[in-house]
Amino acid sequence: MEEVNMNNTSQDNNSSYTYDFNEQVAFIMKVVTIIIICVGLPLTLVAIYAVCSLVKDNHVVPIYVINLLITDLIQLCCMITRVLPNPGSLLIYFYCLVVSIGFMVCIALERYLVIACPLWYRFRRTIKVSVLVCVVVWALPAVIFYLLITGRNSETIGGILLLLPLPLFIFFLGGTLKALSASISVHSAEKRRIVGMLVLVLLIYTLLFLPTIILFLAWGSSVIDERNLYNLSLTFVQFSPLADLILYIFMRKGTIDKLLASVCCCRMDSDDISSPV
Numbered sequence: 404m405e406e407v408n409m410n411n412t413s414q415d416n417n418s419s420y421t422y423d424f425n426e427q428v429a430f431i432m433k434v435v436t437i438i439i440i441c442v443g444l445p446l447t448l449v450a451i452y453a454v455c456s457l458v459k460d461n462h463v464v465p466i467y468v469i470n471l472l473i474t475d476l477i478q479l480c481c482m483i484t485r486v487l488p489n490p491g492s493l494l495i496y497f498y499c500l501v502v503s504i505g506f507m508v509c510i511a512l513e514r515y516l517v518i519a520c521p522l523w524y525r526f527r528r529t530i531k532v533s534v535l536v537c538v539v540v541w542a543l544p545a546v547i548f549y550l551l552i553t554g555r556n557s558e559t560i561g562g563i564l565l566l567l568p569l570p571l572f573i574f575f576l577g578g579t580l581k582a583l584s585a586s587i588s589v590h591s592a593e594k595r596r597i598v599g600m601l602v603l604v605l606l607i608y609t610l611l612f613l614p615t616i617i618l619f620l621a622w623g624s625s626v627i628d629e630r631n632l633y634n635l636s637l638t639f640v641q642f643s644p645l646a647d648l649i650l651y652i653f654m655r656k657g658t659i660d661k662l663l664a665s666v667c668c669c670r671m672d673s674d675d676i677s678s679p680v
Contacts, residue, residue: 432637432638435638435641436482436641439479439482439641439642439644439645440479440482440483442645443475443479443644443645443648444476444479446645446648447472447475447476447479447644447648448476450472450648450651451469451472451473451476453651454468454469454472454651454654455469457654465654466530466533466534466537467506467509467510467513467533467536467537468506468510468650468651468654470502470506470537470540470541471503471506471507471510471647471650472647472648474499474500474502474503474506475499475503475643475644475647475648476644477495477496477499478496478499478500478503478641478643478644479644481493481495481496481499482496482641498544498545498548500612500640500643501544501547501548501565502540502541502544503643503647504565504568504608504612505540505543505544506537506540507568507572507604507607507608508568508571508572509536509540510600510604510650511571511572511575511576511600511601511604511605512571512575513528514575514579514597514600514601515575515578515579515601517593517597518578518579518582518583518594518597519578519579519582547561547564558619558620559620561619562616562617562619562620563620565612565616565619566616568608569608569609569613572601572604572605572608573605575601576598576601576602576605579597579598579601580598583598596653596654599653600650600653600654603646603649603650603653604650606646607643607646607647610639611639611640611642611643611646612639612640612643614636614639615636615637615639615640618635618636619636
């Protein structure tokens with residue numbers, strides 16, 4: 404009888420410890436969400452206004468970036484409704500996450516075509532084509548979600564589909580770097596902005612989305628607690644609206660050159676200080 408009581412007591416202690424740990428994780432997640440909302444919401448609105456001012460005739464890139472920022476804005480609004488519990492906002496949130504990945508692919512593809520196929524890009528880039536692509540990107544996740552809901556092994560299939568952009572990002576970056584030497588019509592400053600945007604998109608996907616996708620594939624694992632897995636995956640993804648704001652920096656002409664110049668100046672100053680008189 405004493406052994407049974409000791410076993411029951413140890414189980415109660417473990418369950419209480421797990422409950423307290425989950426409550427602490429949930430509280431930290433709530434604080435992080437509030438900070439992201441307070442910082443990201445005004446900056447996203449300012450970035451949308453600033454990118455809209457860059458839109459010109461036959462200028463395709465800002466349209467994709469504007470749509471990406473709109474998905475970030477919807478994600479931030481869904482975060483507000485998640486702080487104030489609302490189950491319906493979760494589906495909209497994940498829907499916008501998939502849409503944002505789609506527009507990241509569009510941005511990377513468009514930047515790749517500028518370097519690899521400049522003549523084709525010059526004659527094919529139109530506002531109508533970009534609007535059609537935007538409609539397809541916004542509608543495609545609905546088809547994917549329907550297939551996942553109606554099919555089997557939805558977690559595995561969904562994770563595999565979300566992994567498909569990774570080889571595309573690597574191919575676009577590698578192809579762009581390979582075609583840079585042969586590209587004559589593109590200015591050197593524009594080349595730096597293009598490479599910077601491709602590297603940034605790859606980093607955003609790799610650092611923020613890829614861990615979440617891997618955890619999503621491991622959703623059925625008995626080693627990881629499902630609640631902690633859910634909180635951990637959302638921690639990475641919630642920073643994506645803030646990371647997408649950096650794309651605006653790479654769209655401004657002269658911004659990258661100023662950053663490189665400031666870095667070089669700081670390095671030269673440090674070398675001058677360290678060198679003997």
